[in-house]
Amino acid sequence: MDGRKLIMKKITLTLAVLTIHLALFLAWLWRRKRAAELKDEALFSQGHESYQGECPICLLPFRVDLAQSRVNPCCVKWICDGCILAAHERGLGNVCAFCREPIPRDDAASAALIQKRVDAGDAKAMQLLGERYFFGLHGIQKDEVRGIELLKGAANRGSPEAQFNVGVAYASGELLEKDETKAVYLFEIAAKAGHPYARLNLGLIESTKRNYDRALKHLVIAAKMGEEVSVTNIQSLHRNGLATKEDYFQALVGYQQAAEETKSDQREKAKAYFQARRGSA
Numbered sequence: 001m002d003g004r005k006l007i008m009k010k011i012t013l014t015l016a017v018l019t020i021h022l023a024l025f026l027a028w029l030w031r032r033k034r035a036a037e038l039k040d041e042a043l044f045s046q047g048h049e050s051y052q053g054e055c056p057i058c059l060l061p062f063r064v065d066l067a068q069s070r071v072n073p074c075c076v077k078w079i080c081d082g083c084i085l086a087a088h089e090r091g092l093g094n095v096c097a098f099c100r101e102p103i104p105r106d107d108a109a110s111a112a113l114i115q116k117r118v119d120a121g122d123a124k125a126m127q128l129l130g131e132r133y134f135f136g137l138h139g140i141q142k143d144e145v146r147g148i149e150l151l152k153g154a155a156n157r158g159s160p161e162a163q164f165n166v167g168v169a170y171a172s173g174e175l176l177e178k179d180e181t182k183a184v185y186l187f188e189i190a191a192k193a194g195h196p197y198a199r200l201n202l203g204l205i206e207s208t209k210r211n212y213d214r215a216l217k218h219l220v221i222a223a224k225m226g227e228e229v230s231v232t233n234i235q236s237l238h239r240n241g242l243a244t245k246e247d248y249f250q251a252l253v254g255y256q257q258a259a260e261e262t263k264s265d266q267r268e269k270a271k272a273y274f275q276a277r278r279g280s281a
């Protein structure tokens with residue numbers, strides 16, 4: 001009898017231990033699921049407005065590709081061509097349309113100004129100089145390694161543009177060791193900050209994994225910021241029965257509205273003016 005009692009006690013104890021372990025395991029699973037849900041909530045609820053914002057002078061949003069706008073090294077602020085032409089027309093062609101500092105006389109002076117800001121740890125300047133080295137722009141000798149180092153520095157300091165570019169380098173594996181996890185991580189941070197192309201890339205990556213619901217969510221956000229390739233991709237999801245007609249229609253209308261908001265008579269005038277100047281140059 002004592003022996004049976006002892007066995008029963010052991011069984012009860014073992015069951016109790018197992019129950020505790022099961023409860024701990026379920027709690028761990030729940031916490032993991034909840035963490036993933038919270039991560040997704042942040043990923044899909046943030047970054048619906050483009051991080052590029054609007055021209056600080058005319059207050060109209062920029063195009064997502066930043067075409068018809070430029071950045072001066074004095075203040076590292078993007079300004080639209082419409083406002084640059086307006087400044088030219090007022091006889092202020094030799095100073096920055098935003099901060100009124102003199103425009104550097106040549107590429108070397110421009111690079112020196114940006115370098116000064118880089119030395120002070122300015123993320124935007126780091127990103128700008130990084131791109132100039134990476135692509136060999138504005139008289140700077142192409143140096144991809146130096147370019148990517150500067151871009152990494154800018155990405156660490158929170159530049160969405162640099163995060164996107166470094167993400168692309170990890171995804172392609174051409175300059176940095178291929179690492180899709182790092183690429184997605186950077187695209188996610190940039191997308192949450194409102195980077196349209198990082199959002200597009202997340203949509204395309206989810207599409208290749210056949211996670212079409214998640215792909216559609218990303219692509220719709222990018223389309224509504226005015227990103228065109230996303231609209232084409234939503235159209236193809238719709239053609240393949242993976243998005244509804246309503247999804248496609250809403251994305252298209254959102255894209256058209258965003259694109260329309262970037263237009264103004266002054267910007268159209270500047271487009272014609274700078275195109276004619278380039279043509280005659």
Ligand SMILES: [Zn+2]
Pocket residue numbers: 055056057058059060079080081082083084
């Ligand atoms: Zn403007």
Ligand SMILES: [Zn+2]
Pocket residue numbers: 072073074075076077096097098099100101
């Ligand atoms: Zn300036």
